[in-house]
Amino acid sequence: MDPLYGIPETAREEFVAWYRQARVPQIRYVAFLTTVLYLIYAATEQNVAGEQQGLRLFVHGVLVSAALLAVGVMSFYSAWYRPMLWLLSTAPIGAVAANLYFNSQQGDFAYYVPEIYLNLMWTFTVSGLALRQATLTASISVLLILAVTLGSSLEPGVQRLHLVWILACVSFGFLSAFVLEKAHKTMFLNQSRLALSASIDGLTGLWNRARIDQFFAEEVARANRYGTPFSLILIDIDHFKSVNDTHGHTVGDTVLRQFAALLRDNVRSVDKVGRLGGEEFLIVLPEANEQQAQAAARTLQQRINGFDFDTVCRRTASFGVTQFLAEEGLHSMLERVDRALYRAKENGRNRIEAL
C-alpha cells in the first residue's frame, strides 16, 4: 500500500516538494556522467559502425550529449525544473529512437541493442525520474522498440531472447524504482513525525518553547520585511501553585491540559499557541494589531472564567498583550509583554494589560 495513503493533502504536497529536492542532485550527477559516457560511446562507435558515421556522431556526440548536459546545467536553477524534467523524460526516448533508426535493420543489431536495454534500466533506476514519470517514458520506449523490432530482420529465436531481455529490464527497473519510491515515502513520513514530536509539548499538546520561539522569530522577520503588524499574548494561570498544593500534581496536570485546550480552541487557526513552561503560555498572533490582540485576550478570559475545570472548578488567568514595534528585536518585545503580564498580576490578577 502507498505509505502516503490517507495523509492530508498539505502533507502530500510537502512530500512532493521534499522528494523533488532529494532527486535534483541525483538528476544532476547522472546527467553529467551520462553525457561523458555518450561522448565516449560516440567516439568508440566510429571505429565499429560501417554506415552513417557522420550522422551517428552528430546524434550521439552532439544531440543526446547536449540534451543531457542541458539537464545537468538546468538542475542548478529551480525555475528551470519543469523544462529540465521534460528534457530528462524525452531524452531516453530520443536515444532509443536513434538506436532503432540506425541499427534495427542491420545484421549486427546485436552489437547495438544493449544500449536499448541499458536505456530502460537507466530510465527507471538511475535517471532520478519519479516512478510515474519513469514508467511513462519507459512505456513509450518499449512501444517504440516493439513496433520496430517485432517486424525486423531478427530470427525468431533471437527475437524471443530480445523480448526476454526487454521484459527483464522493465520488470527489474520498475520493481527497484517502486521499492525506492516507497522507501522515500516512508522515510519522509518518519522524518515528519520526528520533527513534529520534537516541536510538541508532551503534557498539553501545544507547541513547545523551542517551536513557539521559532514562530515568534519568523513573525519578527516577516514584520520587519513587509511591515505587517503582529502581536503577542502572554498568559499565566493565577495561583496555580495552590492547585498543586491542595489537590496534587495530577490534578494540576489536568488543569494545565484543559487550560491549553481552551486556548487552542478559542483562537484563530493562524494563531500559534505554545507553552513556555510551568503555567505560562505564549500566543503569537500574525497580522493582528494591539486592539485585535486585546479582543482575542478578552475572548480567552471569558472562556476561562466560564469553564468548569475538573476538581478545581473555576480558575482565572492574567494576560499581557503587546504589538510589534517597527525595527525592534525579539528580546525587547518579549520583555515588554512580560512587563504587561507582571502589571496584570500586580494589579490584582484575572486582568488584561497591554503595553
Ligand SMILES: Nc1nc2c(ncn2[C@@H]2O[C@H](COP(=O)(O)OP(=O)(O)OP(=O)(O)O)[C@@H](O)[C@H]2O)c(=O)[nH]1
Ligand atoms: N502540575 C504541574 N505543575 C507544574 C508544572 N510545571 C510547573 N508547575 C507548578 O506551577 C506552579 C507555579 O507557581 P508560581 O510560579 O508560584 O505561580 P502561581 O502559584 O501561579 O502564582 P501567580 O503566578 O503569582 O499567580 C509551581 O507550583 C510549579 O510546581 C507541571 O508541568 N505540572
